[in-house]
Amino acid sequence: MTTAYRRKKQPELVRRTLLDCAATLALEQGLAAVTVQAVCEAAGVTKGGLFHHFASKQALIDGVVADLLEKLDADIEAAMAKDPVPRGRFTRAYVTVTLDDLMLNQSSQWTALYISSLTEPSLRRVTADWFARGLERYRETDGDPVLEMVRLAADGAWLAALLRDDGGPMPDLPALRARLLAMTHTA
Amino acid sequence: MTTAYRRKKQPELVRRTLLDCAATLALEQGLAAVTVQAVCEAAGVTKGGLFHHFASKQALIDGVVADLLEKLDADIEAAMAKDPVPRGRFTRAYVTVTLDDLMLNQSSQWTALYISSLTEPSLRRVTADWFARGLERYRETDGDPVLEMVRLAADGAWLAALLRDDGGPMPDLPALRARLLAMTHTA
DNA sequence: CCTTAAATACAGACTGGTTGGTATCTTTCA
């Protein structure tokens, strides 16, 4: 870890690396494995370095979750921009973003971390707010109970993907995706 | 904690209490709050007592999850016994048990703990096995993609319920239940 | 039935290791 003196200083990159390593640790070894020391080691930085960027471990975790939700927001809005039909637009974007990510990576970057965040009451609040905001913003076009059910099914698929690597059953994602999207038009 | 000498010894009840307290702690304060000391204190027992009943902390957690899945199995089989129609029977039982529990308790006994178990890779395997077993056993009557989607939606509702207490949006459960059950018949 | 001894069910202090966090120093860059 004495290497960081020699390499060119890129604080923004170090910060990102710390966030990524924390997320990866949570994903691969569980939330309990996300210790400050472990994150530092994975990122090739010492504790002094980490605490220079983040005031506390909680700040680091909060940063990871904030990053996660921010990226999710951006992806959803990008998907919505391509959709000309107002009705169910948000739901389609939600389904698309969710399932496409599950299909691309055999281990979703977010899924495990997102689930982890649900176990910690403080982070639960952040996540709950995110959902409440999204629902309220698009209530007029996506308030239909059928659309709500479609989104719930996408969440369920998200959940199932968590268990995929451990031998859990996995639905046919492309077929599920097509079915859910079709339901948003017939509603 | 010197009280346990005076009170009548009921090892089976103490064991149950320890399991319940561990589950409650995970639910209300997050998985990180489930320390051996905290569980002991909540159960009115010292560490010596806890480690008399459980060989390790992991054994305690495993016991909690095993209890959870066992009860879930029993509830599902009871619901299936009342259903005369073979096709989709398992899915209907799954939906019924899941949503009825969510509707009864404002904070489901299992939900948080079940989610917590997903963050720990070792417990993830147990849960994945449970799902795989259930799916394989009832593949003939409940293998239809529509039924699968119905179960996923129930899982999604389960997830949403976790966020309910923190201000998250909550679907109309009775309506959702009716809709999902109806879909198992038209499939 | 009463006594007694083994087995069970806990109490409570203690330990080695790990945790998040801090204080201080060194290097790099503008």
Add this chain to the structure above:
DNA sequence: TGAAAGATACCAACCAGTCTGTATTTAAGG
């Protein structure tokens, strides 16, 4: 040169787990 970036050493708190001791049950023998 001065401020940012990071290293190193260190600490108090806390963790799971162990050890030894004590009270309570249980069961056998008389």
